Amino acid sequence: MSQPNRLGQGGRIERSRKLNFTFNGKRYQGHAGDTLASALLANGLDIVNRSFKYSRPRGIVAAGAEEPNAVVQLGSTESGQVPNVRATQQALFEGLEARSTNGWPNVQRDMMSLVGKLGGKFMPPGFYYKTFMAPASLWMTYEKYIRKSAGLGCSPMENDPDIYDHLHQHCDVLVIGAGPAGLAAALAAAHSGARVILVDEQEEMGGSLLDARERLDGKPANQWVAQSLKTLAGMDNVTLLPRTTANGYHDHHFVTLHERRTEHLGETAPLLNGRRQVRSRMHRVRAGRVVLATGTHERPLVYANNDVPGNMVAGAVSTYIRRYGVVPGRRLVLSTSNDHAYRAALDWLESGREVVAIADARANPDGELVEQARAQGIRIITGSAVIEAKGETRVSGARVAKVDLDGFRVIGKAETLECDTLASSGGYSPVIHLASHTGARPTWRDDLLAFVPTLVKGVSAAGGAKGVFATAKVLADGETAGRQAAGEVGFGAVSVSLPKVAVRRDGAACALYQVPHEKPTLRAPKQFVDLQNDVTAAGIELATREGFESIEHVKRYTAMGFGTDQGKLGNINGMAIAARCLDKSIPEVGTTVFRPNYTPVTFGAIVGRHCRELFDPERYTAMHQWHVEHGAEFEDVGQWKRPWYFPRRASVNGETRDDGTTRWPGSAAPCARGWVFSMPRRWARSTFRAPTPVSSWGASIPTSGPSWRPAACATG
């Protein structure tokens, strides 16, 4: 089995260890160190899913938690089913079985796509509510079918064989994210003596340094990562939590972490020394100070057909090449508004494939990377952008045209370039999700073209999360944040030596979100903003026209940034489009609220050990053992186990409940108290007045009898 897109060398995968896996029933091969996404790309798989609403073919777009399309269902057995897994976050293991969540009869040929294609124009936001309005009583019927045609995965129908844990943790400084800023912050805080927890959601710690072009102290960046992690691992006051997502920031520095302990090893947790391991853990951390070093998400550009497989975020292209040794295509066109994205083209060229052109929206790009690209002979088309992608199931070309950014229009004729991969970058959005969980609205910075977090007391942001992008500055910023956080909780400042990084000269970026098309937005081919929820630029424009002016209303009307996606990739673009349509600025439009959890969490981890017999404590009376010995059947009264009736064991088939409760005392087993216990509550007061009440199961209840009346026992 060959992997057509795998490079002969490079990447951080173990080439000697091959792993077999199955996707949609077909067998493929990858390497240890791959994610499911990188292995799928290495095998040249274009379509990994069908879209939510229009059933359009979709491929892998990103390389991390922000991936909107490659949301797959894992599991070979019913009890091992895991829905909602991002292929970019799932490490490959031997025997992994995954499948697409949408698409019928299969993801390559999907019947529903015909509906999407023919009816796409007629499916604006609110389509279902506008169309299936009458009669109202039939909505439940419509809904059943509408739901069937949408949805992301299904939950298992059998019990989960795995076990999960909760841990309560305390630390002085919690550092979230182990990229350059996080590592520097953790080092600075740890050296001051503070108790530090460093968490990172990826398979490996290191963040952007794992695929950086920069050299630290003249050596590849990942050497500094390895050395720093070794230092941290050797310190008693440091806890490293890899594969752990900080999913929610709650009040007063209370953070929930979700640690995946065995999900990279197999479908269910393997045994260790004969005992089943804990599959995942929820850490409930009360920290003294929190440092958010969560980095950035790159924004893709919004142009026509930007969802056809082969359209990717520029940074993801670099990540796949440098970290996994996978080039996701042969011929690349890059559309960018900033310098940093040039990395993708340079990496692509260095891996021996062709870069057709770079369309740069700026008139005079002149940064260091731009000059490197020029020196390599890459064609740079300035003042232009990709306005439309060609192709049905894979990008076959890109239409590039000069654009007037202020006037939001295309100038002149578009040129069609032949390519199979289209990378785009519209800038970098700090990951502000955790900072926003408290309800604090982020602040727009015009110089960064991004929202930066508004922080509550005791929380600081460092590096990309704060809008600091250059590696050298990120390291210094992280170190300062770590040192200050430790200082605030009473630990003396110790300066940590940082590696030397050459400062790169970057040109200023320009503001580009939605790329204009020759046709107006409502008539142009679909320009997707939120790929996961199938929200288009036209949809947002229509929503604003129909009077939804608040961004929160636009969100709810169009479903932008809903569900598991939480607007990681598309929200800023969506706000920019809403701002353009409403003729406002982005800060005037504002953001929607990001809510926990940052990524989907398995219910098991939330439940922990509080399930099955530990879900609710059982309480026993002092006489419980006696009841057991006399063969009582029990009923639950609150948490109490109460004897219900005492079936006589003498008879062959046992005794029915009716017989057991109506049988009179004096026989071998005491019996009659059962009926009082199982009476409906309203009778408890009236029984002894009513002449012949009938019990809940229809047998008549004796009102006169021996004086065993158990009134004293019947409380509670």
Add this chain to the structure above:
Amino acid sequence: MFHIYCPYCGELREEEEFHPKGQAHIARPADPTACTDEEWGDYLFFRDNPRGIHHELWVHAVGCRKFFNITRHTVSYEILETYKMGEQPSFTAEHPQGGSAESATRRAQDAQQAGVHA
């Protein structure tokens, strides 16, 4: 989830140990029978819902089981002080920076919080 300093136990504890009991400093009318219906209704049912500093009554339900007061900012959820029953808050809407009343609890809490991580 809040991290609450119990002025009686002298420790910061998790919110799970506490129970909120609504607005603090609500004086029961001295002579209820003399109240009009409106006055009595106000006393029983009507509470402030300020944006900003708010005084609340809490009980350390699974701890010392004592009642005490909290001054909390309803926007940032920051707990500015906790003080025992019968004491007056030092942070009020008129004195958002504190200092409206000298609170012994407040000083004790400062000392505790300064020393807690040292």
